[in-house]
Amino acid sequence: MQQKIVQWLYIGAGGALGTLLRGGISEAITTPFATLFVNSIGSLLLGGMTAYLYIHSQNKGHLIFGIGFCGSFTTMSMFAADATQLWMGETYIDSMAYIGGSVISGILLAFFGFYILKQWLEKRVSQ
Numbered sequence: 001m002q003q004k005i006v007q008w009l010y011i012g013a014g015g016a017l018g019t020l021l022r023g024g025i026s027e028a029i030t031t032p033f034a035t036l037f038v039n040s041i042g043s044l045l046l047g048g049m050t051a052y053l054y055i056h057s058q059n060k061g062h063l064i065f066g067i068g069f070c071g072s073f074t075t076m077s078m079f080a081a082d083a084t085q086l087w088m089g090e091t092y093i094d095s096m097a098y099i100g101g102s103v104i105s106g107i108l109l110a111f112f113g114f115y116i117l118k119q120w121l122e123k124r125v126s127q
Contacts, residue, residue: 007063010060010063010064010068011063011064011067011068011071012068013064013068014063014064014065014067014068014069014070014071014072015067015068015069015071015072016068016072017068017069017072018068018069018070018071018072018073018074019072019073021073022038022072022073022074022075025037025038026038032082032083032085032086032098033098035075035078035079035082035102036079036082036098036101036102036105038073038074038075039074039075039079039102039105039106040102040105040106040109041073041109042070042073042074043074043105043106043107043109043110043113044109044110044112044113045065045069045070045073045113046066046070046074046110046113047109047110047111047112047113047114047115047117048113048114048116048117049061049062049065049066049070049113050066050110050113050114051113051114051115051116051117051118051121052117052121053066054114054118055118055121055122055125056121079102082098083095083098083099083102086098
């Protein structure tokens with residue numbers, strides 16, 4: 001039970017930092033594309049974190065950074081709300097570009113983050 005509490009505290013600490021950074025970016029960039037930016041950066045970071053965990057099995061890092069920080073920093077609900085807002089404002093092209101750009105950039109940046117960090121870590125381990 002005590003181990004579970006510690007795990008929740010790790011997730012909460014990472015989540016608090018992710019939420020604060022997300023809020024700051026949303027204040028600085030007030031368009032729906034702030035969510036695109038945040039989700040893209042979060043995908044890149046989470047891809048890199050996945051590569052790190054692929055090389056080093058660290059549950060604490062996954063809890064703090066993967067689930068906590070990236071989970072609270074990125075947001076599917078805001079993505080859906082922003083896409084709906086653009087669509088309801090009858091800016092259909094913007095809405096479709098936003099949806100396509102979000103999905104494509106998220107997948108590509110997660111792959112890129114994973115690949116680059118994995119290559120770098122494997123070189124460091126082999127030296």
